[in-house]
């Protein structure tokens with residue numbers, strides 16, 4: 079946070095660039111960064127490449143976002159997002175570019191993403207729930223936006239340590255939450 083590339087709208091990947099060696103090398107860098115950092119999504123501006131390119135990969139199982147449904151590694155080139163249902167839900171988002179912080183962000187929970195794949199073909203995928211939030215978070219990076227810009231209640235911006243200590247309430251399996 080503070081690097082100008084993170085705050086600049088990224089440029090479209092040109093048709094002749096899709097599938098090029100440079101893009102393949104960039105994708106390898108992005109996947110390495112993502113796996114090394116233990117994140118679930120990364121956009122090219124986060125590694126100082128101002129291109130409309132993002133990957134999302136949710137390994138599943140326990141994570142810093144709780145127990146997650148896996149999502150196979152998906153690459154989005156020049157993605158566009160359409161909200162299918164404006165009903166919002168809030169998640170405590172974090173970001174590799176904003177280390178050590180969490181913030182409660184409400185976003186629509188049903189979206190359609192149209193994008194190109196590495197063969198330059200146009201594809202569409204619908205996402206709901208947490209995945210819809212993750213996709214919107216990553217695509218925001220392509221427009222120079224960070225999750226902190228979306229927080230409407232600044233008391234819901236907290237340090238990760240305090241989030242884990244005071245906010246996250248993990249429920250042991252089989253043990254229903256107290257009412």
Ligand code: NI
Pocket residue numbers: 172173174175215216219
């Ligand atoms: Ni992020």
